[in-house]
Each structure stands twice: as structure tokens, then as C-alpha cells.
Amino acid sequence: MILEVKEITKKFGGIQALTDVSFRVNQGEVFGLIGPNGAGKTTMFNIITSMFPPTTGEVVFIKKRLTGKKPYQITKEGVCRTFQNIRLFPDMTVLENVTVGQHCRTSSGVWSGVLKLKSQRMEEESIKRKARDLLRLVGLEELEDSFADNLAYGQQRRLEIARALASDPKLLLLDEPAAGMNEKETNDLFELIQKIKKLNMTILLIEHDMPLVMKVCDRMAVLNFGKKIAQGTPEEIRNNPAVIEAYLGREEEDELA
Amino acid sequence: MLAELINPYYLQVLSFILINIILGISIYITLSTGQLSLGHAGFMGIGAYTSAIVTINYDLPLIVGILLGAIVAGLTGILIGLPTLRLQGVYLAIATLGFGEVVRVLFINWEGMTQGAVGISSIPHIGRELVTGLRDTGFTADMIGIRSNQLISVLVFLILLVVTILLISFFVRQHRSRVGRAFAAIKMDESAAEAMGINITYYKVLAFAQGALVAGFAGALYAHITAYISPSDFSYHRAVEILIFAVFGGSEVIAGPIFGAIFLTSMPELLRDVSEYRYMIYGVILVAMMAFRPQGLIDYNMIHKLKRLRKKKDQKTIDEKESKRHDIGS
Numbered sequence: 086m087i088l089e090v091k092e093i094t095k096k097f098g099g100i101q102a103l104t105d106v107s108f109r110v111n112q113g114e115v116f117g118l119i120g121p122n123g124a125g126k127t128t129m130f131n132i133i134t135s136m137f138p139p140t141t142g143e144v145v146f147i148k149k150r151l152t153g154k155k156p157y158q159i160t161k162e163g164v165c166r167t168f169q170n171i172r173l174f175p176d177m178t179v180l181e182n183v184t185v186g187q188h189c190r191t192s193s194g195v196w197s198g199v200l201k202l203k204s205q206r207m208e209e210e211s212i213k214r215k216a217r218d219l220l221r222l223v224g225l226e227e228l229e230d231s232f233a234d235n236l237a238y239g240q241q242r243r244l245e246i247a248r249a250l251a252s253d254p255k256l257l258l259l260d261e262p263a264a265g266m267n268e269k270e271t272n273d274l275f276e277l278i279q280k281i282k283k284l285n286m287t288i289l290l291i292e293h294d295m296p297l298v299m300k301v302c303d304r305m306a307v308l309n310f311g312k313k314i315a316q317g318t319p320e321e322i323r324n325n326p327a328v329i330e331a332y333l334g335r336e337e338e339d340e341l342a
Numbered sequence: 343m344l345a346e347l348i349n350p351y352y353l354q355v356l357s358f359i360l361i362n363i364i365l366g367i368s369i370y371i372t373l374s375t376g377q378l379s380l381g382h383a384g385f386m387g388i389g390a391y392t393s394a395i396v397t398i399n400y401d402l403p404l405i406v407g408i409l410l411g412a413i414v415a416g417l418t419g420i421l422i423g424l425p426t427l428r429l430q431g432v433y434l435a436i437a438t439l440g441f442g443e444v445v446r447v448l449f450i451n452w453e454g455m456t457q458g459a460v461g462i463s464s465i466p467h468i469g470r471e472l473v474t475g476l477r478d479t480g481f482t483a484d485m486i487g488i489r490s491n492q493l494i495s496v497l498v499f500l501i502l503l504v505v506t507i508l509l510i511s512f513f514v515r516q517h518r519s520r521v522g523r524a525f526a527a528i529k530m531d532e533s534a535a536e537a538m539g540i541n542i543t544y545y546k547v548l549a550f551a552q553g554a555l556v557a558g559f560a561g562a563l564y565a566h567i568t569a570y571i572s573p574s575d576f577s578y579h580r581a582v583e584i585l586i587f588a589v590f591g592g593s594e595v596i597a598g599p600i601f602g603a604i605f606l607t608s609m610p611e612l613l614r615d616v617s618e619y620r621y622m623i624y625g626v627i628l629v630a631m632m633a634f635r636p637q638g639l640i641d642y643n644m645i646h647k648l649k650r651l652r653k654k655k656d657q658k659t660i661d662e663k664e665s666k667r668h669d670i671g672s
């Protein structure tokens with residue numbers, strides 16, 4: 086077990102975004118976190134990465150308590166994420182975005198940077214090399230000099246993944262990586278996730294694209310209105326009446342509206 | 343010959359341009375993490391007063407006084423930077439503006455130390471000290487055929503030029519390093535930067551302190567070039583003037599505030615008639631820039647395009663060489 090989410094509850098004023106949610110993610114698996122809009126999935130990511138604290142409960146990562154740590158410390162521990170509403174550094178080039186991701190694994194300070202010490206130059210070399218390797222992995226190697234802002238939507242999503250991978254995470258959190266992608270891009274993404282998995286990484290995936298989720302996840306948990314309503318393998322989830330109810334119920338509501 | 347070429351007045355204008363460039367750099371550093379400070383006149387004043395007081399009252403050498411001025415300003419920067427970390431944009435601007443006013447009022451009221459509103463005069467002058475020093479080694483101005491006050495202006499200008507070039511290359515190198523990338527990431531998206539493993543508290547305070555240190559350094563140099571300072575030198579007007587260098591020239595790349603400082607300092611000198619309306623023009627520039635080019639005249643895009651042009655040129659010459667080789671080969 087690599088990640089343990091223990092009885093997390095989160096209140097925003099009157100809204101209860103998460104109620105007593107617990108789950109465990111095993112080393113090396115792709116774990117899906119699914120549920121209808123507003124179910125609390127992104128809120129869970131924000132709590133795991135300490136963007137804000139939970140109201141109650143705690144998150145433990147390889148025997149270390151993450152709750153109460155700062156976001157940058159959590160990245161250093163080996164948990165890194167992408168954002169649902171893409172948050173690249175827009176005025177940086179593609180390559181620079183990935184180099185920033187390596188910040189917590191490198192150490193040059195003001196003086197070694199200004200004096201260009203040998204250690205610093207070597208570090209810069211290796212930062213660039215690794216960034217290019219990652220760009221090749223996600224298929225953006227030819228765009229390294231473009232501004233992140235100028236990339237197409239699907240490319241930006243892949244760049245976010247490369248940037249997160251640059252921090253050498255043991256656990257990678259992906260928030261709707263397939264959103265806005267066409268079928269071909271989604272297939273590429275599927276293959277990318279398979280490749281990342283082979284790099285000995287654990288993935289926690291939020292995704293609305295059900296075929297993708299069913300194909301790529303080993304296990305998954307389903308949230309609805311902030312509560313966990315099911316957990317299991319794709320097969321178990323597909324046939325779970327509560328899950329069908331949650332999704333169908335929403336659709337009927339939509340139809341009525 | 344040389345004697346006719348050297349005009350102390352022009353050299354003095356050039357020296358003030360250089361001081362303003364250093365001030366422009368100081369605001370650029372703070373802005374490069376997205377922090378908007380109106381306290382730089384205060385830091386400048388702290389540097390100026392510290393150096394003036396220790397060189398006059400304790401007879402410390404100029405260089406020690408100037409460095410001490412910069413350090414005291416930098417430490418004050420840490421003290422101000424830490425509690426204001428949570429403030430963004432206009433709230434930080436207002437808080438630092440308040441800080442600048444507190445500093446100015448302190449200079450006015452702490453009469454025992456600062457001589458109040460009258461200001462401190464007969465501060466040791468960099469140029470004069472140097473000429474005296476040179477005389478002791480046997481070198482005098484007439485040996486190269488110029489007057490002593492000409493030598494003084496030349497020396498002041500050269501020292502400032504060297505110091506400015508050193509500072510620029512320091513911060514250009516920092517910008518291209520891991521630290522510079524962290525600054526830029528924080529400026530573009532603070533929480534994304536933190537999620538990517540950057541300790542934003544550390545880097546924001548570092549940038550704030552560096553900006554304060556450089557402003558204090560500029561202030562100390564200013565004190566030893568004008569030989570006279572008073573609280574009104576470090577008022578709200580100065581804070582806005584420093585900010586305008588970056589607003590006009592641009593704050594995305596270091597060339598921006600440098601250009602802003604050069605242009606806005608030389609403009610009133612070149613156009614004598616407009617110098618009366620200096621602050622009015624600043625106001626117009628502020629409004630016009632905010633409306634038409636909020637990132638300032640020089641921005642990332644411009645630099646990026648220039649780089650691309652150069653790359654293309656390089657590529658062209660490589661291609662040409664290649665084709666020549668082929669020609670020879672065939």
C-alpha cells in the first residue's frame with residue numbers, strides 16, 4: 086500500500102464536499118476515482134496535495150502523514166499532480182515548463198547559478214536532458230521551443246503530465262487528463278498511461294471517459310455527493326447497482342431539466 | 343583635447359541614469375515573483391541614510407558604508423517581506439507604500455541621527471575621496487591634462503558603470519538559473535508553482551530581500567554622489583518613479599526597466615521644456631501603458647522573436663556552409 090486516505094471530510098461553509106471518504110491505493114496500480122460532476126473528486130486531490138486542509142481525517146503516504154505538510158513538501162515526498170483546468174506556466178516554453186518540474190530534485194542556489202560553477206552547469210545539462218527525455222515520452226519533443234500557451238488543448242494536457250513526471254513522483258495524480266481530447270488523442274493517452282505504469286509508478290486517476298477508465302484502471306472508487314458509494318475492479322463497478330443508480334439518476338435529472 | 347571633451351554636467355546626468363537603472367533592476371527583481379512593491383524609495387532611503395551616518399559619525403570607509411547600507415536595507419526587506427507574503431497585488435502595494443511613508447517620517451523625526459527635515463550634508467563624495475586617494479599615490483588630474491572636477495566626474499561615472507554592468511550580469515545569470523525559473527513560475531501561477539515543488543515562501547522573501555538590497559545599494563551610492571540627502575529624496579514620488587521605469591519599459595525581462603530608466607531619466611534632460619511637467623508625463627505614461635500595453639514596451643514575446651531571428655540567422659549560415667561544402671565536394 087502506497088497511499089491511505091483515512092476518513093476525509095471537507096466542508097466549504099454550508100457545502101459538504103466530502104463525507105468520511107476512505108480508500109487505499111496499492112503500489113504499482115492505476116486507481117480510478119470516478120463520479121458525477123461535483124462529486125468531490127478534485128476536492129480529494131486538493132486535500133491529498135494540501136492545496137487546502139481537510140475538515141477532519143488524514144492522508145498517509147508510505148507511512149508518512151501528508152496532512153499538515155505544505156504542497157511543495159508533498160511534491161518532494163513523491164506525490165505530484167496535474168490540474169483539471171490546465172495550469173501550465175503560460176509564458177514559458179514547453180521545455181522550461183518541464184525543467185521547473187525538476188525543481189525539488191535539484192539544488193543549485195543563487196551563487197552557484199550566478200557564478201556558473203561546474204556543479205551547476207552539470208546540473209543544468211542533466212535537467213535539460215531529462216526534460217527532453219520526458220517530452221519524447223509524451224510526444225512533444227518537436228515543440229520544445231514553443232510557448233506553452235500556444236499549444237493545442239491535448240498537447241497542453243500531455244505537457245502537464247510531463248511536468249509532473251519531472252518531479253520523479255512515486256504517485257502521480259491525474260485530474261481528467263482526457264478532457265477535451267479526441268478519440269485518437271485519448272488512445273495515445275491510454276498508451277502513455279501504460280508506459281508510465283511500466284516506469285514503476287502508481288497512478289491515481291480522475292476521469293469521466295468511461296471506456297478509458299474501464300480499460301486502464303486496476304481498481305476504482307466511486308464518489309457521489311461527497312460519499313464513497315462503491316469500490317472494486319472495473320468489472321465489479323460496472324455491475325454495481327448503486328453506481329448505475331448514481332449515473333442514471335443524474336441523467337434522468339438532466340433530462341427533466 | 344581630452345579636457346574639452348569631458349563635460350562634468352553630462353557625466354553627472356549619465357551617473358544618475360546609472361543609479362536609476364540600478365533602481366529599475368531592484369523593482370524588476372521584486373516584480374519577477376509577481377510582488378508589486380511601492381516601498382523601494384524607503385529601502386533606497388535606508389541604504390542612503392545608513393551609509394551616510396556610518397561614514398560621517400564612525401569614519402568608516404565608503405565601501406564599507408555602502409555595503410552596510412545595502413545589507414541593512416536587505417534585512418529590512420526580509421522583515422517587511424515575511425509578514426506581507428500573503429498580500430497580493432494592490433494590497434501589497436498599499437502595505438509597502440505605508441512602509442515607505444513610515445521610513446520617511448522616521449527620517450524626519452529621528453533628528454538626533456538624521457538631522458530631520460533639513461537632511462544630511464557634507465557626506466563623503468565617492469569621486470573626491472578617490473581623487474584624494476589617487477593624489478596620495480602621486481597621480482593627479484593634470485597628469486592626463488584634465489581638471490580635478492573632471493577627473494571626479496569621470497571616476498564616478500566609471501565606477502557606477504562597472505557596478506551596473508556587474509549587477510545586470512548577476513541578475514541575467516540568476517534569471518537563467520534554477521532560482522530564476524522558480525521566480526518566473528511563481529509569478530505566472532503561484533499555486534501551480536508550489537504544487538510543482540517550489541517553496542514559494544522562500545523564493546518570494548528572497549526576491550523581496552534582493553530587491554530591497556539593490557535599492558538600498560542604489561540609495562547608498564546616491565548619497566555619496568550627491569553628498570547631500572534629505573527625507574524628501576525618498577518620498578512617495580520616488581517610489582512611483584521607480585515603479586514607472588518598470589511599467590514603461592516592461593517588467594517581464596530585465597531589459598525593460600533598464601530601458602525605462604534610461605529613457606525616462608534622459609527625456610527631461612534632452613527636452614528642457616518638458617522637465618517641469620515630469621510628474622504629469624509620468625501620470626500620462628501610467629494611464630496609457632495600462633490601457634495599451636500593460637506588460638510594458640519590452641516583453642517576452644519581443645525577446646523571443648529576437649532570439650528566433652538570431653537562431654534563423656545562425657541556421658542560415660550553417661546551411662550556407664553546408665551547401666558550400668557540397669559545392670566543393672561535387
Ligand SMILES: Nc1ncnc2c1ncn2[C@@H]1O[C@H](COP(=O)(O)OP(=O)(O)OP(=O)(O)O)[C@@H](O)[C@H]1O
Nearest residue numbers: 097100102120121122123124125126127128129169
Ligand atoms: N474552493 C472551493 N470553495 C467552495 N466550494 C468548493 C470549492 N472547491 C469545490 N467546491 C465545491 O465542492 C463540490 C465538489 O467539487 P469538486 O470540484 O471536487 O467536484 P468534482 O468531482 O471534481 O467535479 P467535476 O467532475 O465537475 O470536476 C462542488 O459542489 C463544488 O462547488
Ligand SMILES: [Mg+2]
Nearest residue numbers: 126127128169
Ligand atoms: Mg473535478
